[in-house]
Amino acid sequence: NHSKIIENIDVGGPTMVRAAAKNYNDVTVITSPKQYEKLINELNSNKGSTSLSFREKMSEEAFSETAYYDALISDYFNKMSKNFFPKKKVFFSNLVEKLRYGENPHQESAIYSKTKKLDISQIHGKQLSYNNYNDIFSALIISKSLPKNIGTVIVKHTNPCGVSTHKDHKKSYQLALACDPISAFGGIVSCNYKINKNLAIELNKVFLEVVIANGFEKEALKILKKKKNLRIINANDLSFKNMNNFISNFNSILIQSSDINPFIKKNFKIVSKKKPSATEFKNLIFAFNICRFVKSNAIVLAKDNTTVGIGSGQPSRLDSCKIAINKMNKFQKIQNNDEVVAASDAFFPFVDGIETLVQAGISAVIQPSGSIRDKEIIKFANQTGTILVFSKTRHFKH
Structure with missing residues (x-):
């Protein structure tokens, strides 16, 4: 309800937070229950006071919080007016996790989400890397474009090296693998369906970095988890919605809508x-x-x-x-x-x-x-x- 959304836009709260954050020399501003423990430790360490460095840090987080809040409101109005490319584009996101490194070990990296978490969940395996995420999203955009509960996609370095929509899931995987079994080694398999025991046995015959599916049967999970480093991803809750592509270089950002419209x-x-x-x-x-x-x-x-x-x-x-x-x-x-x-x-x-x-x-x-x-x-x-x-x-x- 648009009227309720407008009514619920907070004016006083963000104003007080910003005022407190501006005056961090004398004021400690707390904007999240997650900061309580740090605040208690700070008070205990400083005999009931807080240090300037702590207040500066809380001020930084407070301004990020109000900026994020305003960005959400701006995004709502842009969507309502279908102004997809406004004169000033505000990006907002939440840190999901800091990654060990980027495409290469000398590059720093993190993953963010517009919501508080990703629509995919890791069930098992090593921490996902930048390259893993890149390949996972490349695989998912293909598998989610296939008919419901059908299709196997194998990806290596963001490129598909085998895809099949054979109705038999095990056969579908085998056919996708047969397209280029050499490139599939160390790749990512994305199944647009729930993985069962028989398919899990087949998957374990090949070295894979990641296995993605729309859910896993208990026996299948038990088999896949025998490989302790295999990253297992549940993408059952993921769907195409409000998707845009971003490329950023030289302090500029290219934005475009995703090429995902179904063919007719x-x-x-x-x-x-x-x-x-x-x-x-x-x-x-x-x-x-x-x-x-x-x-x-x-x-x-x-x-x-x-x-x-x-x-x-x-x-x-x-x-x-x-x-x-x-x-x-x-x-x-x-x-x-x-x-x-x-x-x-x-x-x-x-x-x-x-x-x-x-x-x-x-x-x-x-x-x-x-x-x-x-x-x-x-x-x-x-x-x-x-x-x-x-x-x-x-x-x-x-």
């Missing part, structure tokens, strides 16, 4: 003479969805709603095609009659990319439109009997 049929246009079957079209959408979470330039090859080759992070789209094809040839036993599809996160600037895919046995391609050579791509698809689907949206990920 009208987002795409079949531009080739040969049309996809319902199964082929579903497979194309699966590949394209995974592709938007792969670092650009990105190519994803898929068969039966399972990735069979992923090419990521190359400055050349052609190189990404070759990497995806090499992965497929190395780890898969593709038959001549298998229908393998390809997805690209952006258009092919030249025919050589799609030509390389078709020569490798790809039967259908999905890509964004927008190239000055789109007609050449369509012409090549028709000459080779390749299914070609255009997306109205591009999906770079840098």
Whole structure:
């Protein structure tokens, strides 16, 4: 209720806190019950008084508290007016934990949350590192984009190296692992479902840093906990809501909304003479969805709603095609009659990319439109009997 929210905005309290904090030379300001123990120790150590350094520290925390409170109010009004990019953007968050270090041991790091805690919980294992969190969020954004209670995602260095939405959970994991078992070593597995005993046995056969799921059966947890360092994460309470991406460098901040909108049929246009079957079209959408979470330039090859080759992070789209094809040839036993599809996160600037895919046995391609050579791509698809689907949206990920 908007009227109640306005009525509940405290004016006097923050004013008194700020006034006390400003006058820390003579006043000790306490803003949280968590400070009581420190205050008692301070009073006992100073015969009923407090030291200047303690009062300064309490003043610092008090101003942080009132700033956080005002930031919440500002954010509420911005959301209400749908002003997502106001002239002055105030960021507010709570410290979840100070991490041992950042991406590398010489870098300092911490994780913050807009709420008082994260929507994921660690059940077991070593303390999560900066890189663990980065990989966990990369894995979760993919697995939460999959159909409810279906799908296994394996991630290494924030890139997926295997994804499957096979309805049998154990088979789903096995298929995802088979996409690139070498890259999966030391990676993160995110299961968009509850893990049972049989799957836990399979997971323990491989060295993994983190296992994530929407809950764990008791027997499954017992098995996974045999590996004392394995980090086990419950993500059952996590959902897509009010998500933005932030990049900060040189005292500037880039903000954008997340690329997580579900794909629907009208987002795409079949531009080739040969049309996809319902199964082929579903497979194309699966590949394209995974592709938007792969670092650009990105190519994803898929068969039966399972990735069979992923090419990521190359400055050349052609190189990404070759990497995806090499992965497929190395780890898969593709038959001549298998229908393998390809997805690209952006258009092919030249025919050589799609030509390389078709020569490798790809039967259908999905890509964004927008190239000055789109007609050449369509012409090549028709000459080779390749299914070609255009997306109205591009999906770079840098």
